[in-house]
Amino acid sequence: MKRVTMADVAKLANVSKSTVSQYLNKRYDYMSEETKKRIAKAIEELGYQPNIIARSLKQKSTATIGVIVFNVLHMLTTQVLRAIEDVCQERDFHVIVCNTDDDPDKEKKYIEMLRAKQVDGLIVFPTGRNLKLYERMVEEKFPLVFVDRMVPNTPVDAILLDNHKASKLAVDHLVEHGYERIGMVTPPIVSHVIPRLERIEGFKHALVEKGLPVVEEYIVGMEIPYMKEGLEKLFSSECPPQALFAINDLTLMEILNFVKENNIKIPDDLALISIDDVSFANIYTPSLTTIAQPTFEMGRKAAERLFMKIDQRNEDRHQILRFSPTLIKRESVKSRI
Known part of the structure; x- marks a missing residue:
């Protein structure tokens, strides 16, 4: 034909x-x-x-960007992706999404694959463990934006939450309601995941500001499959926490499974706050107090910054843009005063 x-x-x-x-x-x-x-x-x-290929050769653009995420199951990831896609639709750009499972080897392969496909730019939720690859893209002035994480000493635009403020909102709210023994549940504490470190630092600093001790035993830092074991150990102690702060949505799910299996009543036996305003927060019983990230604004800004670079409207200095979290008060925290 x-x-x-x-x-x-x-x-x-x-x-x-x-x-x-x-x-x-x-x-x-x-x-x-x-x-x-x-x-x-x-x-x-x-x-x-x-003929898209011929058109791309003529215009020196594939009208395509790549987005590399570390875990597509996070609510943050899906909402940021939606916002990025909205901006790309306005520009008639296509989006290729890759999921690394926070594996630097997979991240490296995806970056190399997408660049071989001549995408016009990349938005990356970085593993933080491919420094030479990031640096090479910076040297080549390849359009690149990081989301949710930044990589120290790498001059790349980064879109992040104000993580210290998020932790402070949680601690302040719990202390105002009379809680003194406050625990935190997080994935493993590793140096290359900056937001995780910032949330832990913010948590500890907020406790000290309120005159409360930092009890290291109350900070459960484990891989998701083993988190239940950590919680069992924590709550079998003589003086378990009165409240828990979940660092993200996947951590929250592990806590909810744990309290259900152990007949722990929220908020009567345990108060609970989580970062990420999960879709079921207001219909769960009791409804969950959360700290919302402005995910759609973050995704839109990431796409806008990338298109500035694609359009060669680069600024001399890279920018670290932090977005403010919002405390959404519901029923999983009750007054003890």
Whole structure:
């Protein structure tokens, strides 16, 4: 079957090939509505599909970006992705999404694959363990933006939550309601995951500000599959915490499973606050007090910063942009005063 060409569209619409090209590239400045309608009708009748590869070579752009996430199951990830896609739709760009499971080897392979496909830029939730690769992209001035994490001493724009403030909101709210023994549940404490370290630092600092001791035994830092064991050890102690602060949505799920299996009543036996305003927070019984991240604003800003770099409107200095969290008060914290 003969491939339909731009010349075929031009002939049927009774216009020049250059006019069809202008139409396809949405350059309508001197094009009448009648001409646009004829071209659209010809494209539909002929079933014309533009040659994307040839077009990319001519324009030196694939109109595609890559987004590399460390865990697509996080609520943060899915909402940020949605916002990025919205911005890309406005620009007629496509998005390729890759999930690394926080594995630096997978991250390296995905970066190399996407660059081989000549994507115009990358938005990366970095593992933090491919420094040479990040540095090479910076040296080559390849459009790159980090989300949720930054990599120290690497001059790349980063979009993050104000993690210290998020922890402070949780501690302050619990202390105001009379809680003194406050625990924190987090994935493993590792140096390359900056937000995790910031949330722990913010948690400890907020306790000290309120005149409360930092009890290291109350900080459960374990991989998700082993978190239940850590919680069992914590709550079998002589003086378990009165409240828990979950560092993210996946950690929250482990806590909820644990309290259900052990008949611990929220908030009567244990108060609970989590970062990430999960979709079921307001319908869970009791409803869950959470600290919301402005995920859609973060995703939109990440895409906007990337397109600034793609459009070669680079600023001399990179920016670390932090977004403010919001405490959403519900029923999983009750007053002990």
